[in-house]
Amino acid sequence: MLSSVLRKGVAASGRRVASIGGGGVRSMATIDMAVREAICQGLDEEMERDENVFIMGEEVAQYQGAYKVTKGLFQKYGDKRVIDTPITEMGFTGLGVGASFHDLKPVIEFMTINFSMQAIDQVVNGAAKQFYMSGGDLACPIVFRGPNGFSAGTAAQHSQCFGAWYSSCPGLKVVSPYSSEDAKGLIKAAIRDPNPVMVLEHELMYGISFPMSDEAQSKDWVVPIGQAKIEREGTDVTIISFSKPVGLALEAAEVMATKGVSCEVINLLSLRPLDRKTIIASAKKTGRVVSLEQGWPQCGISSEIAAILMETDAFNYLDAPMERVTGADVPMPYAADLEKAALPQLEDVVAAIERTTYRSMAA
Amino acid sequence: MKFSAACLSLCLATAAAFAPAQYQTAKTLSTASSLASPLRMSTTVEAPATTNEEAPGMMRPPIDMKWEEVAAQLQEAFGYSQTELDSYTMLDSDKEGLMKLYKAMQTARAFENACNQQYMQGKIRGFMHLDNGQESIPGLLDYALKPDDKKISYYREHTHAIASGVDMGEVMAELFMKDTGTCRGAGGSMHIFDKETYFQGGWALVCEQLPYACGLAKAIQLDKHLGISDDAEVKAKDNVPPPADDDRISVVFIGEGGSQNGRMAEVLNSASKDNLPLLIIVIDNGRAINTFTPDVAKNSDVFKQGKHYGVPGLLVDGNNPADVAKGGKAVIDYIRSGKGPAVLQVHTYRFNGHSPADPEHERGRKDEKAWARSEQDPIKNFEAIYTANGMFTEEELKATRKEVLAEVKACVKFADESPMPPVELAKELEYPDAADTDYNLKEGPAWADEVNARTISPEKMETVQAHIADLQAKAKD
Numbered sequence: 001m002l003s004s005v006l007r008k009g010v011a012a013s014g015r016r017v018a019s020i021g022g023g024g025v026r027s028m029a030t031i032d033m034a035v036r037e038a039i040c041q042g043l044d045e046e047m048e049r050d051e052n053v054f055i056m057g058e059e060v061a062q063y064q065g066a067y068k069v070t071k072g073l074f075q076k077y078g079d080k081r082v083i084d085t086p087i088t089e090m091g092f093t094g095l096g097v098g099a100s101f102h103d104l105k106p107v108i109e110f111m112t113i114n115f116s117m118q119a120i121d122q123v124v125n126g127a128a129k130q131f132y133m134s135g136g137d138l139a140c141p142i143v144f145r146g147p148n149g150f151s152a153g154t155a156a157q158h159s160q161c162f163g164a165w166y167s168s169c170p171g172l173k174v175v176s177p178y179s180s181e182d183a184k185g186l187i188k189a190a191i192r193d194p195n196p197v198m199v200l201e202h203e204l205m206y207g208i209s210f211p212m213s214d215e216a217q218s219k220d221w222v223v224p225i226g227q228a229k230i231e232r233e234g235t236d237v238t239i240i241s242f243s244k245p246v247g248l249a250l251e252a253a254e255v256m257a258t259k260g261v262s263c264e265v266i267n268l269l270s271l272r273p274l275d276r277k278t279i280i281a282s283a284k285k286t287g288r289v290v291s292l293e294q295g296w297p298q299c300g301i302s303s304e305i306a307a308i309l310m311e312t313d314a315f316n317y318l319d320a321p322m323e324r325v326t327g328a329d330v331p332m333p334y335a336a337d338l339e340k341a342a343l344p345q346l347e348d349v350v351a352a353i354e355r356t357t358y359r360s361m362a363a
Numbered sequence: 364m365k366f367s368a369a370c371l372s373l374c375l376a377t378a379a380a381f382a383p384a385q386y387q388t389a390k391t392l393s394t395a396s397s398l399a400s401p402l403r404m405s406t407t408v409e410a411p412a413t414t415n416e417e418a419p420g421m422m423r424p425p426i427d428m429k430w431e432e433v434a435a436q437l438q439e440a441f442g443y444s445q446t447e448l449d450s451y452t453m454l455d456s457d458k459e460g461l462m463k464l465y466k467a468m469q470t471a472r473a474f475e476n477a478c479n480q481q482y483m484q485g486k487i488r489g490f491m492h493l494d495n496g497q498e499s500i501p502g503l504l505d506y507a508l509k510p511d512d513k514k515i516s517y518y519r520e521h522t523h524a525i526a527s528g529v530d531m532g533e534v535m536a537e538l539f540m541k542d543t544g545t546c547r548g549a550g551g552s553m554h555i556f557d558k559e560t561y562f563q564g565g566w567a568l569v570c571e572q573l574p575y576a577c578g579l580a581k582a583i584q585l586d587k588h589l590g591i592s593d594d595a596e597v598k599a600k601d602n603v604p605p606p607a608d609d610d611r612i613s614v615v616f617i618g619e620g621g622s623q624n625g626r627m628a629e630v631l632n633s634a635s636k637d638n639l640p641l642l643i644i645v646i647d648n649g650r651a652i653n654t655f656t657p658d659v660a661k662n663s664d665v666f667k668q669g670k671h672y673g674v675p676g677l678l679v680d681g682n683n684p685a686d687v688a689k690g691g692k693a694v695i696d697y698i699r700s701g702k703g704p705a706v707l708q709v710h711t712y713r714f715n716g717h718s719p720a721d722p723e724h725e726r727g728r729k730d731e732k733a734w735a736r737s738e739q740d741p742i743k744n745f746e747a748i749y750t751a752n753g754m755f756t757e758e759e760l761k762a763t764r765k766e767v768l769a770e771v772k773a774c775v776k777f778a779d780e781s782p783m784p785p786v787e788l789a790k791e792l793e794y795p796d797a798a799d800t801d802y803n804l805k806e807g808p809a810w811a812d813e814v815n816a817r818t819i820s821p822e823k824m825e826t827v828q829a830h831i832a833d834l835q836a837k838a839k840d
Contacts, residue, residue, distance in 0.1 A: 063653035153489025334551030335540035
């Protein structure tokens with residue numbers, strides 16, 4: 001069984017999950033699983049479940065994936081369902097979109113989401129608009145996936161976050177996992193969804209391990225698209241983020257806890273549809289909001305959150321203007337110091353939270 | 364062990380077969396020798412049948428091309444006469460020219476090796492792509508390009524930049540993310556830009572540089588048409604025509620994998636339709652990161668792809684640097700003479716991984732690398748040929764190697780000792796002028812009317828002026 005092969009080498013944490021319902025249900029150990037393995041497990045399970053699912057992209061098959069996310073799948077499913085392509089994003093993305101019009105379920109990997117720009121016409125005009133343009137005739141059950149956003153020292157053309165651009169397209173769904181459970185659940189949900197779904201993973205998260213509960217290890221583990229997750233409950237300030245910066249938000253919450261400020265951290269999981277209910281409810285609960293993202297500030301996800309807070313009932317509950325912490329408004333520089341200055345750091349998030357609570361920065 | 368035995372047999376065989384008028388590649392002799400080891404595959408998956416009949420199991424056999432075959436292509440596709448081609452073979456007896464070629468290749472090799480070491484020490488970060496094995500190409504650039512030819516490359520471009528005249532120390536400093544780097548540390552390994560030497564990157568998205576190169580070629584044409592040229596600092600244009608013998612070209616580099624991209628068709632069409640002075644150098648090493656190009660490409664003979672557009676192409680053997688230089692120069696001269704664009708495909712091997720980050724454990728790549736380093740090293744082949752025929756002594760070549768290593772060491776020192784860029788630089792680079800510059804107040808070139816006068820007929824000019832006056836009158840309401 002491939003999934004057990006994939007789990008090989010991952011240290012089991014030995015923790016036990018409390019038995020569910022208390023009615024003699026067997027409880028298994030929660031294990032630690034790296035994000036890339038969780039995605040691979042999700043892909044494998046969906047390919048097993050539905051023979052129409054196939055994977056296409058550069059180096060996905062024989063090389064096991066440039067980031068080893070599709071490791072083992074070529075050996076298991078062969079070259080008809082795990083397909084290496086030439087370096088022609090526009091061509092193979094279009095091919096995938098066309099295949100999806102006739103009941104196949106392609107999973108198109110972009111080696112990085114930066115490369116999706118080569119094929120963005122196919123994603124937006126080909127996939128996203130198809131159902132509407134055809135008056136409901138042709139659906140496009142395609143999944144696009146790949147690492148999005150910053151890496152380490154990869155410079156301007158390899159570090160852009162595409163969350164904001166894709167999330168503004170009607171007809172497209174956009175999701176972005178943080179943990180391994182998120183990653184597995186979202187890829188499975190994306191593949192089962194009859195709409196085109198863009199899955200924005202993160203390269204620097206692939207190797208990070210998270211506990212996978214018994215439930216998450218099962219083949220039925222699906223994370224619903226359109227629902228955010230409260231990673232940490234709090235009462236004083238809401239921090240909203242997605243993808244790798246969720247970790248930064250949780251770190252900032254820890255720091256603020258020592259200062260007596262209780263932060264609620266929301267992991268958006270879905271950028272489109274955006275879980276407006278959860279955002280509004282949390283804003284009403286805490287009265288203070290900080291939005292955190294890696295992408296550029298202008299027309300970012302934070303901009304949309306600010307609009308939500310202005311336009312809805314949440315506005316009446318705000319005790320402070322919303323703060324946003326974003327990447328710097330420049331193409332990503334290569335030099336380490338410049339790159340650090342161009343990305344949100346812990347100090348930036350803490351400072352933003354302090355501004356919403358009208359406290360000055362600690363000396 | 365394997366190499367030195369093969370080398371010895373090569374030298375003996377070459378010495379025995381020496382003919383004054385013709386130089387055979389050492390390779391053609393060694394394939395006859397039983398010491399040339401066929402590639403052993405260690406794959407875990409079924410490989411499609413891409414084997415060569417003569418050397419079973421070899422995924423990508425050498426092409427072992429003789430000069431006669433290069434010459435034949437130049438005659439057929441480029442219209443060269445035998446007499447014209449003879450002048451290109453003068454390099455074979457030009458000791459100074461050959462030594463310069465050797466030095467250019469050793470510089471490329473030594474620089475890339477230094478990059479590898481410095482990367483392991485953490486001085487270089489992110490993505491870095493090394494050119495080891497493909498040195499005959501920087502050799503050609505050093506031999507045949509002029510400083511104001513416009514060069515544009517992809518992400519494996521360190522050696523292209525240096526061979527084009529970009530300062531070696533500045534390239535290393537850029538990789539070290541220092542303020543003295545070509546891009547002040549903003550670009551990194553994949554984005555080397557140097558205005559003064561017309562080296563315009565350094566591009567990471569596969570094939571994106573192809574249409575940009577078309578634009579560079581178009582600019583060369585427009586300079587002539589408008590009678591303008593770059594000022595001394597390459598900051599603005601002067602109302603000075605290019606020299607009468609201006610034969611600049613635009614040179615773009617692309618892999619055989621990148622050539623499968625749709626832009627290739629668009630660029631061949633555009634360049635041929637407009638007769639652009641464009642050279643497309645296809646660096647054919649048979650691999651994407653790991654994907655074996657023939658597995659995903661119907662036709663790997665990119666030099667023939669231009670046939671549909673009337674764009675001639677030449678295939679050369681990267682293992683023979685002198686042939687690459689001679690053949691490449693003939694192609695470059697063809698373009699310089701205004702006959703239009705051309706493709707030069709160099710069959711070569713990449714000795715290292717795609718980048719240091721890529722573990723190459725799949726699909727025969729380990730064996731291929733080991734074999735290529737031993738049997739298809741253009742530098743080793745050059746040394747073997749030109750020591751065997753007496754052109755150079757071992758000592759002379761050694762002296763050059765020593766010189767090169769010292770130069771590379773100096774540029775590492777320069778990079779080490781340079782300061783990092785100030786953090787403020789990140790914001791400074793956003794726009795060329797201050798963000799609130801009012802361009803309505805910016806003066807046009809003082810000589811714009813002069814250029815118009817010589818490029819637009821009086822009748823057309825009258826029509827244009829009348830139309831502008833008409834629009835301005837409407838705006839007055």
